[in-house]
Amino acid sequence: QSTCPDRTGRESQRKMGNSSSASSSSSTYFDGNGTTPLHPAVHKAITESLDCYGNPSTPSDQGKRAKAVIDDANESIKAHVFGVPPECGSVVWTGSGTEGNHTAVLLSLLQDTHASHTQSTKKNKKARAKNPPHIVTTTVEHPAISKHLASLEDLGLVSVTRVKPRGGEVVVEDFAEAVGDTTVLVTVIRAQNETGYLADVAGIAKAVKAVNPRCLVHSDAAQAASKVDCRVSEGGGLEGVDLITVVGHKLGAPKGVAALYVADSVSTANVEQGGVLLKGGGQMKGLRSGTENVPYIAGMGAAAKEVAAGLRYVPQYRRIVTRLLAALQGGLPEGIEAVFNCGSDSKGLPQTLSVGFRGAPGLTSGHIMRECMERGVIVAAGSACDANKKEVDYSQILKEFGVGAEVG
Numbered sequence: 030q031s032t033c034p035d036r037t038g039r040e041s042q043r044k045m046g047n048s049s050s051a052s053s054s055s056s057t058y059f060d061g062n063g064t065t066p067l068h069p070a071v072h073k074a075i076t077e078s079l080d081c082y083g084n085p086s087t088p089s090d091q092g093k094r095a096k097a098v099i100d101d102a103n104e105s106i107k108a109h110v111f112g113v114p115p116e117c118g119s120v121v122w123t124g125s126g127t128e129g130n131h132t133a134v135l136l137s138l139l140q141d142t143h144a145s146h147t148q149s150t151k152k153n154k155k156a157r158a159k160n161p162p163h164i165v166t167t168t169v170e171h172p173a174i175s176k177h178l179a180s181l182e183d184l185g186l187v188s189v190t191r192v193k194p195r196g197g198e199v200v201v202e203d204f205a206e207a208v209g210d211t212t213v214l215v216t217v218i219r220a221q222n223e224t225g226y227l228a229d230v231a232g233i234a235k236a237v238k239a240v241n242p243r244c245l246v247h248s249d250a251a252q253a254a255s256k257v258d259c260r261v262s263e264g265g266g267l268e269g270v271d272l273i274t275v276v277g278h279k280l281g282a283p284k285g286v287a288a289l290y291v292a293d294s295v296s297t298a299n300v301e302q303g304g305v306l307l308k309g310g311g312q313m314k315g316l317r318s319g320t321e322n323v324p325y326i327a328g329m330g331a332a333a334k335e336v337a338a339g340l341r342y343v344p345q346y347r348r349i350v351t352r353l354l355a356a357l358q359g360g361l362p363e364g365i366e367a368v369f370n371c372g373s374d375s376k377g378l379p380q381t382l383s384v385g386f387r388g389a390p391g392l393t394s395g396h397i398m399r400e401c402m403e404r405g406v407i408v409a410a411g412s413a414c415d416a417n418k419k420e421v422d423y424s425q426i427l428k429e430f431g432v433g434a435e436v437g
Contacts, residue, residue, distance in 0.1 A: 055405055056405040056406065056407055057405060057406050057407065058407045059406060059407055059408050060407050060408060060409045061380065062222065062225070062252060062279075062378075062381060062409065063409050064278045064279070064284065065255070065278060065279060065280060065281050066281070067281060067282070067283060067328075068281035068282070068331070068332060068335050070331045070332075070334070070335055071281050071282050071283070071328040071329075071331045071332050071335070072328075073331070074327045074328050074330065074331035075283070075324045075325065075327060075328040075331075077327070078098050078323055078324045078327035078328075079324055081094045081095040081098050081323055082095070083095045084320060085098075085099055085312075085320070085321050085323060086310065086312060086320070095321075095323045098323050098326065098327050098330075099122075099321055099323060099326050099327075101327075101330055102120075102122075102326045102327055102329060102330025102333075103115070103120045103330075104330075105330035105331070105333045105334055106120060106275075106288055106290075106329065106330060106333040107120065107290075108333075108337075109333040109334050109336060109337035110254055110259055110260075110275060110290075110333050110336060110337070111259065111260060111261050111262075111267075111273065111290050112259075112260025112261060112262040112265050113260075113261060113262060117292075117293060118261075118290055118291055118292045118293055119290075119291045119313075119314055119316065120288050120289070120290060120291070121288065121289040121291060121313050121316045121317045122286065122287070122288055122313065122317070122321060122322070122326050122329075123286075123287045123288065123289055123317060124285055124286065124287070124322075125276070125285070125287050126171075126173060126249065126251045126274050126275075126276035126279075126287045127173040128287065128306065128307075129274035129275075129276075129287045129288065129289040130171075130173045130174050130177065130216075130247075130249055130274050131173070131177050131306055132289055132305050132306045132316075132317065133214075133216070133247045133272040133274060133289055134164070134174075134177060134178070134181070134214065134216065134247070135305050135306055136245075136272065136291070136295060136297070136300075136305055137162075137164070137213045137214035137245045137247070137272075138162055138186075138187070138213060138214075139296075139297075139299040139300055139305070140213055140243070140245065140295070140296050140299070160211060161185060161186060161187050161188050162186075162187050162188070162211060162212075162213045162214075163187070163188050163189075163190065163209060163211045163212040163213065164178060164187050164188070164189050164190070164212070164213065164214045164215070164216065165189075165190045165191075165192065165204060165207045165208055165212055165214070165215045165216075165237075166178060166189060166190075166191055166192070166215070166216045166217065167191060167192050167193070167194070167199055167217055167218065167228075168191045168192070168193045168194070168429045169194060169199070169218065169221050169226070169426050169429050169430065170216070170217075170218050170249065171218060171222050171249055171251070173249065174216055174218070174249055178216075190207045192204060192207055193429060194429055194430055194431070196431070197430050197431050198226075198376070199217065199226070199228040199229070199233075201229055201232040201233050201236050202236065204217070204233045204236055204237055205236040205237060205239065205240050208237050208240045208241050208244055209241070210241065212237075212241055212244045213243075213244060213245065214244065214245050214246075214247060215233065215234075215237050215244060215245070215246050215247070216246075216247040216248070216249070217230050217233055217246075217247075217248055218248065218249045218252075219248045219249065219250040219252070219253040219257075219259065219266070219267065220250070220252040220253035220256065220257065220377075220378050220381075221252070221426065222251070222252045223383065223424060223426045223427070224377065224381075224383040224426065224427070224430060225252070225377040225378035225381030225382075225383050226376060226377055226430065227253070227257065227376060227377060227378060230246070230248045230266075230267055230270060231265070231266060231267055231268040231269055231270070233246065234246040234267075234268070234269035234270050234271075235268075235269055238269065245271040245272060245294070245295060246269065246270045246271050246272070247270070247271065247272035247273070247274070248267055248270050248272070248273050248274070249274050250267065250273050250274060250275050251274060251275060251276040251279050251287075252279060252378070253266075253378070254275040254276075254279065254280055254336060255279055255280035255281065255332075255336045255339065256340075256343075256346075256378050256379060256380050256381075257340070257343065257378065257379065258340065259273065259275070261273065261290070261292065270292075271291075271292045271294050271295050272289065272290065272291060272292070272295060273289070273290040274287065274288075274289050274290075275287060275288050275290075277325065277328065277329045277332065280329075280332045280333075280335075280336050281332045281335055281336075282325070282328045282329040282331075282332040283325050283328055285322070285325060286322060286325035286326060286328070286329050287329075288329060291316070297314070297315070297316060300315060300316065302315065303315065303318050304316060304317050304318040305317065307319055343379045344379075346379040346380045347379040350379065350380065350381070350382050353382055354367060354369055354382060354384065357384060361386070364388045365386055365387070365388040365389050366386065366387045366388055367384055367385075367386060368384065368385045368386065368387050368432065368436050369382070369383070369384055385427075385432060385436035386436065387436050394410035395410055397410070398410040
């Protein structure tokens with residue numbers, strides 16, 4: 030799994046005095062799906078905003094300056110990532126994509142169409158146990174969604190239908206069939222974090238709402254926002270989607286900041302005073318409590334502008350990935366075949382090459398990764414979120430996409 034190297038990012042790391050500058054200057058970084066270097070424009074925005082030390086919730090001049098920084102970032106990410114004008118929807122700034130995903134799920138459970146499930150009376154608790162809100166998802170989600178839904182399901186708070194890929198693809202029609210009258214949410218990852226597979230979330234949203242117009246659609250776009258069109262406006266890659274999670278460190282901003290787009294179609298009437306997931310002072314229109322991280326929000330607003338500018342290179346990235354795959358196949362010994370895990374380059378992220386090898390018994394992703402790193406090429410053997418596991422089993426995600434265990 031790898032993405033095209035970011036030369037600007039490597040230069041910015043050296044300018045910032047990275048302690049490993051000697052090694053980074055002699056290596057090529059291809060793990061942009063794991064994280065990205067801080068973009069110079071983002072570094073500049075963060076540094077400048079450090080002088081805005083006021084609390085953005087206060088009416089002081091310093092507070093107003095800090096609030097203006099947040100407002101500018103809201104407008105930037107709406108315009109450049111989500112493709113909507115400033116007055117449309119809301120942006121909830123979070124500390125991570127995981128928090129954004131969890132907030133989106135909880136918001137879906139607080140909609141007017143299923144408000145009875147949010148009440149704590151004894152009668153409603155019994156009703157909820159018999160007929161919990163229904164959520165539809167896939168078997169190839171990031172753990173921030175899959176594990177959260179499993180936890181809610183274990184508690185009896187929701188029922189979950191998990192749609193499996195067919196023929197290596199997430200099929201739109203399967204979601205229309207899975208949705209029912211009690212379905213409050215369909216959540217589908219836009220770009221699969223291990224393979225780069227692109228799901229047609231806009232098509233899924235259209236099909237789902239034709240069956241149940243009240244059902245919300247969420248997409249974890251953490252891996253997609255810096256690489257493909259994620260606009261919710263007409264013709265956009267996420268047209269018709271109600272809730273979208275994007276993550277700072279995947280698009281040239283720092284770790285520790287993310288954003289959840291909340292469309293006007295999402296009701297917040299049943300959100301208890303103080304927040305959805307984090308309750309307290311009621312910042313961000315009462316959706317997420319906690320004093321805002323002004324510098325990091327400023328950085329993500331700056332990153333959004335760079336994302337929009339970089340999307341014009343998508344065709345070029347696709348050509349590079351196609352050439353890389355051809356070079357791999359042409360340079361392999363007889364009897365060994367390179368297997369592209371997305372099926373074909375048109376189905377995956379334009380900057381991502383997720384590849385395995387058939388016909389090489391005993392070859393593992395760990396072997397390949399170590400050989401690459403010894404040669405100064407930084408790649409990944411799976412999700413960065415699984416890196417702390419003592420033993421990494423054969424990827425469940427690859428199994429779901431139909432890639433056999435014989436592929437190294």
